[in-house]
Amino acid sequence: MxxxxxxARRLGLVSCHDCRLLLKAPxxxxxxxxxxxRCGSVLHARKPNSLSRTWAxxxxxxxxxVPANTLPITxxxxxxxxxxxxILSGVIYFMQSGxxxxxxxxxxxxxxxxxxxxxxxxYLLVSVQVRSTRRPRDRTSLYRLxxxxxxxxxxxxxxxxxxxALVKLGAIATVEAGPAAVYFAAVVVITMFAAESFDPRLIWxxxxxxx
Amino acid sequence: xxxxxxxxxxxPADSGGDADPTSPAEHGRLTILACPDCxxxxxxxxxxxxxxxxxxxxxxxxxxxxxxxDRSLALTCAALVxxxxxxxxxxxxxxxxxxIQQTTLIxxxxxxxxxxxxALAAVVMLTCLAVxxxxxxxxxxxxxxxxxxxxxxxxxxxVFRLILHATPWGMMxxxxxxxxxALVKLGKMATIVxxxxxxxxxxxxxxxxxxxxxxxPAELWDRLDRRR
Ligand SMILES: [Zn+2]
Numbered sequence: 067m068x069x070x071x072x073x074a075r076r077l078g079l080v081s082c083h084d085c086r087l088l089l090k091a092p093x094x095x096x097x098x099x100x101x102x103x104r105c106g107s108v109l110h111a112r113k114p115n116s117l118s119r120t121w122a123x124x125x126x127x128x129x130x131x132v133p134a135n136t137l138p139i140t141x142x143x144x145x146x147x148x149x150x151x152x153i154l155s156g157v158i159y160f161m162q163s164g165x166x167x168x169x170x171x172x173x174x175x176x177x178x179x180x181x182x183x184x185x186x187x188x189y190l191l192v193s194v195q196v197r198s199t200r201r202p203r204d205r206t207s208l209y210r211l212x213x214x215x216x217x218x219x220x221x222x223x224x225x226x227x228x229x230x231a232l233v234k235l236g237a238i239a240t241v242e243a244g245p246a247a248v249y250f251a252a253v254v255v256i257t258m259f260a261a262e263s264f265d266p267r268l269i270w271x272x273x274x275x276x277x
Numbered sequence: 278x279x280x281x282x283x284x285x286x287x288x289p290a291d292s293g294g295d296a297d298p299t300s301p302a303e304h305g306r307l308t309i310l311a312c313p314d315c316x317x318x319x320x321x322x323x324x325x326x327x328x329x330x331x332x333x334x335x336x337x338x339x340x341x342x343x344x345x346x347d348r349s350l351a352l353t354c355a356a357l358v359x360x361x362x363x364x365x366x367x368x369x370x371x372x373x374x375x376x377i378q379q380t381t382l383i384x385x386x387x388x389x390x391x392x393x394x395x396a397l398a399a400v401v402m403l404t405c406l407a408v409x410x411x412x413x414x415x416x417x418x419x420x421x422x423x424x425x426x427x428x429x430x431x432x433x434x435x436v437f438r439l440i441l442h443a444t445p446w447g448m449m450x451x452x453x454x455x456x457x458x459a460l461v462k463l464g465k466m467a468t469i470v471x472x473x474x475x476x477x478x479x480x481x482x483x484x485x486x487x488x489x490x491x492x493x494p495a496e497l498w499d500r501l502d503r504r505r
Binding site for chain 2: 071072073074075077079081083084085086087088103104105106107160163165168171172175202203206207209210217218220221222223224225226227228229230231232233234239242243247248251252255258262266267269270271
């Protein structure tokens with residue numbers, strides 16, 4: 067049908083991030099902040115500083131991922147003896163006690179998804195920076211998937227919340243949240259911000275610049 | 278349907294004229310949208326019954342929603358009632374020996390706070406209480422005046438933007454999965470009884486998802502336009 071794709075950028079148009087109104091791009095004046103006349107949000111052709119912002123957040127999350135997985139997430143005190151559990155030892159416990167579904171849920175949500183999400187973001191960032199033109203559609207789908215599944219990692223934090231609230235049977239048993247819980251929550255929140263700050267249109271910009 | 282018609286009377290096309298020679302948007306029969314994921318300009322009829330997908334990257338650009346305002350308003354009201362029920366009763370009770378311990382969402386947050394885990398308490402409170410509540414009351418604030426007074430509420434465009442930015446942070450369905458995992462985990466050491474609120478939580482999640490999926494942002498933005 068068409069040989070060169072007609073993009074908003076090629077025609078000097080800007081699409082509002084919040085309400086999608088198409089507008090003539092504001093003049094490139096550093097001090098001026100243009101706002102969408104319909105919804106009032108600040109206009110940008112692309113998400114501002116997308117690459118460096120995403121890199122910074124991905125690095126922070128990768129660093130926090132280590133204590134999140136090595137420190138105990140819960141400390142259970144039962145009849146005088148106390149037991150610390152990391153995320154992984156929780157998964158192993160469920161496997162040994164035969165709850166395969168729960169072991170799989172926790173493994174996927176708490177260990178696999180956050181790491182896969184960070185690796186995917188690194189891959190997308192690198193692919194944009196080396197100006198790759200390969201399979202842009204698949205990379206965009208990958209980005210959308212990353213953005214969608216990240217929230218499910220929060221499940222372990224909620225499990226800890228419920229355990230902490232429920233298991234305080236006086237002298238018999240108590241559950242306390244370990245230091246990993248805070249690190250882990252930070253990993254999930256920071257990766258969500260990282261995914262949000264990446265702009266998938268950068269993948270397609272390269273295609274047009276190289277053409 | 279009238280309201281959609283004026284959607285995207287392209288300003289650049291009005292003022293520039295030479296922006297896109299093939300753009301018939303001025304006639305109000307076609308909507309032009311730049312794909313949020315790949316920037317491609319997509320054109321489709323303004324009055325349409327279909328879902329439109331970006332030709333280049335497959336992003337969903339437009340979903341047809343009949344009676345969008347009525348339906349999301351009704352569902353939001355239902356969700357708000359369910360939300361109040363879900364937070365007024367315990368969702369799990371644990372029986373062990375002579376002890377009975379039960380918990381609501383709020384008592385869980387309070388317990389985290391008591392253990393000096395302020396950051397965790399804040400995260401759970403935001404994602405399971407504050408964001409869903411903002412979403413529901415915000416939608417009511419926007420939709421009710423459109424339905425009954427046929428005009429937008431003051432600053433409704435701001436409220437709608439807040440809702441759009443807050444939505445990814447509402448995680449009630451993830452919390453539900455957390456309840457299930459905790460149920461299995463504790464089931465080994467004590468008798469666990471799900472409370473009323475566990476059931477109303479399940480219904481709430483579906484009703485809320487249904488309410489959000491019935492929203493038609495294109496139609497709403499057109500009616501909330503702050504230039505009017
Ligand atoms: Zn697209």
